[in-house]
Amino acid sequence: MGKINLKPNITNGDDFYSKLILAHEGLSDEESTEYNSRLILILANQIGDENILNEALEVASRT
């Protein structure tokens, strides 16, 4: 593997996890998909690096 960090790196993992679920509360499946699409783009932009993003796409498909 290249540059992607697959070690625990989220500050307050449980906190983020519950916020993520909460963000979807009250949303229909369709609205949830729309929300997730926006979130992925925002986070992808934050990461920025082409190689890491490619690896992330790959890891997500393998798991």
Added chain:
Amino acid sequence: MDQIFQDLLYEYQRSPDQDLKELVNHRVLIVGAGPVGLSAAIDLAIQGIEVLVLDESEKVSTGSRAICVSKRTLEISHRLGIGKKMLDKGVIWNLGKVLFDRKKIYEFNLLPEIGHQYPAFINLQQYYVEEYLVSRIRHLQSQGYPVEIRGKNRVEKVTNNIEKVIVDINTPDGKYALSCDWLIACDGPKSTIRSSLGLDFDGKVFEDNFLIADVTMEAEYPAERRFWFDPPFNKGQSALLHKQPDGVWRIDLQLGWNIDKEEEKKEENVIPRLTAMLGGGVEFKLEWVSIYTFQCMRMESFKHGRIIFAGDSAHQVSPFGARGANSGVQDVDNLCWKLKLVLEGKSPESLLESYNYERVLAARENILNSSRSTDFITPKSNISMKFRNAVLELAENHQFARPLVNSGRLSTPSTYDNSALNTYDQMKEPVRSRVGSPCPDLPFEGGYLLNKTGNHFSLITFNYKLKLSLESLPVDLKIINVAEDDSNQEFIHDRFLGAFDRAVYLIRPDQHIAARWSVFKKNLLLEAIKKVIGY
């Protein structure tokens, strides 16, 4: 406007060739008198190569066709003698606006730099381009240049032989045949020549339909490309508005894929759509309407023996990005100087392989970009639609998403990386002017640098005093010395020098960079020239 589609530009006339028992041979035969075929004809003629153009009609191409002429095409057209005329008539635009629903979410400027002779784009109807090209050919004929156009000469079959191509032609006076040393097939997406040879045309057909309309109206819209996603007047679809000369506006309305084309084309159905788009108070006249389904296709190889394919016959793209006619003209810009060297015996025929390499590279780039634009404009799956809309929603308020909005990546000339004609890039920067790239323009001696290049090889020196005898070189070379001063310093460093103090650039007849050195040696020049002419 109908008149322009009626005028005979190259009226059928019986040729002496049709009365002879033996086949008459022409050096180069060009099939198709569209912008690509006519540009090739002028290019070869001005370089002294005898050329005959055949077209099955006698008139301009019908309909609302190519309109966005790119800077690179304007530079080529300048070299061919019609650039200024096109610029004078055309509508200049650099700015593009993208709207989502009713709001503007994104704006892009295609030529943020000054110091170029030509703008990023002009809008000019294809029929004007064809008229100007034919007019230029008539002028060249009056000066004795070896160029001819024959209308109502329909090529039905071609036979590729070792030494010649045999061409079977049908005319109002019956059939006849010709031979030629080389044939350039510029006969469009439904190329008869390509199919008569049984050759492939592979790619993707996009299952979506667009209504293309030309309207004349007095409107206060500025001359900028305006693209709408999901506008109120065409919900769930897209729209495009472009200003053309003569108060003619070009409108593209996405209609979706499951439609009744005949119904949609009827005036009584088109007019309400346009009224909704333009606003109730605007008076307009519908000049042209058609329905267009896009495809992105290309041939595996553009060269087959002595038959060379250029323009839509070789590759087809969806129009988002103006990569159709522009890339076709760039094809023949790439080809003609090579063909001339081969015909003059100065280069081996293998030089023409580089046309295939370089223009397939360009076609792949154009197809990739126009396919991506088409996927963004007409997403093919639910999830694709979700991501597309996510980009549009985010772009409204957040800068980061704006570059992702893809309503068309507008045509730029390709850089021929790794071409066999390239000499090792000694300088490596600036990256934009690396070996294989098109030579940047520059204000120079009251005019522009690019006008001093083209049609021959050029050696441009920047802050370099060269003592060079040109005798032992296999081709004509023109030396252009550029000295840095206050007025051009920034341009020169941005475009040619980077961190270097001085440099020498070898430029091909098609104005692409063949080699560059910060430390120049004559033997390096000789090697570079041999390489670029195919040895």
